[in-house]
Amino acid sequence: MTTLIQTFSDQARNMAARSPWIYRINAGSCNGCDVECATTALIPRYDVERLGCQYCGSPRHADIVLITGPLTARVKDAVMRVYAEVPEPKVTVAVGVCPISGGIFRDGYAVFAPIDQHIPVDVNVPGCPPRPQAIIEGIAQAIAIWRERL
Amino acid sequence: MNFVKTLIRNLVRGPSTEVYPFGPAWTPTHFRGRVDFKLSSCTACRACEQVCAPGAIRFDKTPEGLRFMLWHNTCVFCGLCEHYCPTDAIHQTDDWHMAHASSRQYEMVIREIIPYVSCSTCGAKALASAPSPAGVVPPFTAEEIEIQRDLCPACRKKALAERGVQQ
Numbered sequence: 290m291t292t293l294i295q296t297f298s299d300q301a302r303n304m305a306a307r308s309p310w311i312y313r314i315n316a317g318s319c320n321g322c323d324v325e326c327a328t329t330a331l332i333p334r335y336d337v338e339r340l341g342c343q344y345c346g347s348p349r350h351a352d353i354v355l356i357t358g359p360l361t362a363r364v365k366d367a368v369m370r371v372y373a374e375v376p377e378p379k380v381t382v383a384v385g386v387c388p389i390s391g392g393i394f395r396d397g398y399a400v401f402a403p404i405d406q407h408i409p410v411d412v413n414v415p416g417c418p419p420r421p422q423a424i425i426e427g428i429a430q431a432i433a434i435w436r437e438r439l
Numbered sequence: 440m441n442f443v444k445t446l447i448r449n450l451v452r453g454p455s456t457e458v459y460p461f462g463p464a465w466t467p468t469h470f471r472g473r474v475d476f477k478l479s480s481c482t483a484c485r486a487c488e489q490v491c492a493p494g495a496i497r498f499d500k501t502p503e504g505l506r507f508m509l510w511h512n513t514c515v516f517c518g519l520c521e522h523y524c525p526t527d528a529i530h531q532t533d534d535w536h537m538a539h540a541s542s543r544q545y546e547m548v549i550r551e552i553i554p555y556v557s558c559s560t561c562g563a564k565a566l567a568s569a570p571s572p573a574g575v576v577p578p579f580t581a582e583e584i585e586i587q588r589d590l591c592p593a594c595r596k597k598a599l600a601e602r603g604v605q606q
Contacts, residue, residue, distance in 0.1 A: 336456045389544065390513040393493040405541060414538045415547065417515035422464045427538035429460050
């Protein structure tokens with residue numbers, strides 16, 4: 290019986306591992322990184338969906354979270370609430386230098402950067418903004434981490 | 440009007456999706472990516488630290504010398520450091536493969552120490568100076584430059600004044 294359950298859960302894991310869904314949180318970004326994120330998803334030139342992932346509209350459906358922006362004081366509570374709604378196992382990708390270190394807003398009075406003080410971050414994609422290929426590279430690393438966690 | 444060229448090329452050549460990440464990606468020739476620091480050219484003028492908008496470049500005094508530090512995770516790749524570097528010690532390469540696991544985020548740093556040398560005349564501690572600034576030809580012979588490089592700023596000032604008197 291135990292072996293059967295094991296086999297079943299392995300198969301379920303293999304089936305699930307094919308298509309992580311991506312959710313994007315804007316933590317007070319200037320929209321530069323958001324435009325690049327949208328570019329990777331919406332423009333057939335970069336087409337992130339070839340990696341088997343898709344952008345989704347609800348945090349409850351997401352597996353990989355892309356966070357942009359330095360976590361401003363105004364959006365902090367909303368970001369924490371939305372982030373908590375993403376089910377485990379989740380992988381967080383910090384897109385752009387703002388969530389990683391604060392970028393040009395570092396040590397500013399209105400930002401809570403770096404974001405890893407509040408949210409566990411798994412992959413960093415530095416750039417201001419990073420180019421779409423770099424975001425795809427980051428998402429590919431995130432998918433590898435996500436498969437391990439599953 | 441570059442987009443018209445792209446449009447026509449896409450129409451003629453068919454699928455326009457880039458092969459990356461399953462193949463190499465095209466990079467523009469003047470892409471501003473990962474910074475490359477050439478220690479032998481740095482003259483420690485700290486102009487890059489002055490102009491760096493996000494404060495990614497920092498100079499610290501250490502017992503061995505002046506330490507140059509640049510953290511790519513704060514750098515916004517604006518290119519001001521390269522523009523203002525008088526000795527061409529800082530270059531931006533076209534390398535954009537910088538996505539990394541966040542456990543390695545403090546490895547994205549350039550740390551180089553501009554060493555102290557002792558003055559050949561008075562023995563005082565001075566920073567090793569770099570070759571002449573880019574685009575400037577100093578009115579000295581190569582041997583004179585080599586001799587002056589071993590001096591501390593005070594002795595160099597004195598030596599130059601004496602040289603001026605002799606001429």
